[in-house]
Amino acid sequence: MASTRVMDEDITLPETSQIRPSGVRYIKLGEKGALAETCIRQGIVILQHTEVPHELAANGDWDAIRGLLEARSPDTGTVTRWVNEVQAFYEPSLDTLWVTFHAGHLWWGFADPEVLPAPDTLRPGARFRRMRDGWRKTDLAGNALHTDRLSTQITRTAAFRGTICALPAANQLVRLINGEESPIVAETQRLRTAFEASLVDIIRSLHQNDFELLTDLIFHRLGWQRIGALGGLQADTDLVLVQPATGQRALVQVKSSASQDVVEDYGARFADAEGALPFLVCHSPAGALRPPAARSDMIIWQGEELARKVSEAGLVEWLLEHAA
Incomplete structure (x- = not known):
């Protein structure tokens, strides 16, 4: 019942x-x-x-x-x-x-x-x-x-x-x-999924600098503001962001490739940053990545999920222009 x-x-x-x-x-x-x-x-x-x-x-x-x-x-x-x-x-x-x-x-x-x-x-x-x-x-x-x-x-x-x-x-x-589901909506969903899957290899072809810039642009389009330098010599983060509407801070690590061991390592590094939301953005993960034990709230963008963020942020044209 x-x-x-x-x-x-x-x-x-x-x-x-x-x-x-x-x-x-x-x-x-x-x-x-x-x-x-x-x-x-x-x-x-x-x-x-x-x-x-x-x-x-x-x-x-x-x-x-x-x-x-x-x-x-x-x-x-x-x-x-x-x-x-x-x-x-x-x-x-x-x-x-x-x-x-x-x-x-x-x-x-x-x-x-x-x-x-x-x-x-x-x-x-x-x-x-x-x-x-x-x-x-x-x-x-x-x-x-x-x-x-x-x-x-x-x-x-x-x-x-x-x-x-x-x-x-x-x-x-x-x-x-x-x-x-409406037949029209179902077909559109199918086409969107196929389109986003086609973006994955294009994202993987980006130079690391372009990939970091793309990540910065995604967060910017989604309402976040960067409050530090992009990439560079920062040890634990590539992006430090703030959400103006809520004051929420975010720490973002951008990796071309990463294993679960890398994820666990970053989780340990972010363990003391309780007031900030950790992100890991990776276009070529070694297997399916999951949030680390030390920071179960970590948000991981990888593969087709990352491609969807590119689409949601309206950055497909930018991606095509910067693809190798």
Whole structure:
């Protein structure tokens, strides 16, 4: 069984391989989402159209409901939206996926079919459905669905002025919850990985002076500032850097080649520099290098990871120009 945390309570959820909803509906839980926390905590989805009698909606008397709503608004479009919202709440398929946004997360789940009057303590005249397995704010692999990491194609629905609507990016959202990568993104990732792998040999062809300069440029592009000389006769470091935003210092050793014994040696040299973050940058390691015992916080850039830093820093053109 898998577990997830909903607000301040833990609930246990059944393992799910994938979801395949017949439809996706966004719902605003209360006016401007005012009831979202309560609904998520209680594992329910609520409809606030209190002007529509439960009996009429349960019997599907949509003409009568339209007549009631027309008395409240002269705008045909608004009335039609209201009727559609009530109908969407009362008549969805059991495998309709419901989503909402709250506290910086996207929440999702499936609702039981029974529609019940809400208690007056929640919202007099409202009605609700219980969520099977509650509301979830993670994908099926347990990764949090933070709204600031989601596509605007999905999150823009939060600005919807009504209560219930179809989600335009439904297929994209279902892939996201299932942990399925977009075919376009997957192909781009494949091409990027191949491109970065092609940079490794070019980096290895650099003269040591150019390699030290490249390393300095990478850190500079990533927001670090050098506060000492580059390379030269410094015994333990080739670069001493500071991150202006945080004041964090870094000690960087640049090596064309290195073994794990070399890494351990530098770890011992940096052991007393507790206020500085150690880096080792190496383009031709003798085997896979790992952080040393004396400084387990050492960051090691090597091989394709180093090539990725070159790409992230926008230094591919510089690299091609300085390649031997």
